[in-house]
Amino acid sequence: MQEKRVELTPSAAARVREFMARDGGIGLRLSVHRTGCSGWAYDVGIAEAVEEGDHVFEAGGLKVLVDDRALPMVAGTTVDFVHEGLVREFRFRNPNVTGECGCGESFTVG
Structure with missing residues (x-):
């Protein structure tokens, strides 16, 4: 079974390319951290290297890296x-989200 990918819209890919042109890196790193009233928030940054446990996707001509903990x-x-x-800002269309806090800063998953 193929794992579900993380995709970038053309505008997201263009923004990541702007950051990479300025700061270097190999692609976009998408992760999550515990926070807020709903439990999780997204972390978006430029990946410097593939780390152990990373899943690497190609999207919009770029690498998107997601660690084992965040992938589900x-x-x-x-x-x-x-x-x-x-x-x-980056915005996320995440089919796993079952609820969000009122301010939109954090989310829950089923």
Whole structure:
């Protein structure tokens, strides 16, 4: 059985390329950490290297790295980047989310 991928929209891929052009790196690292009233929040950063336990996906011509712990929570997620007025942020369409806090900063999974 093939594992569910993490995808990037064209705008997310373009934003990651901007960061990589400035800071280097091999791709996007998507992870999670415990926080907030719903339990989990996304961590997005530039990956410097493939680490033990990483799952590596190709999306938008880039590498997307997800560690073993985060993969069950983010498998199937599409990462988007939006620029609306003063707001510039990554947004996540995650089919695993069963609830979110009121401020949208954290989520729960089933």
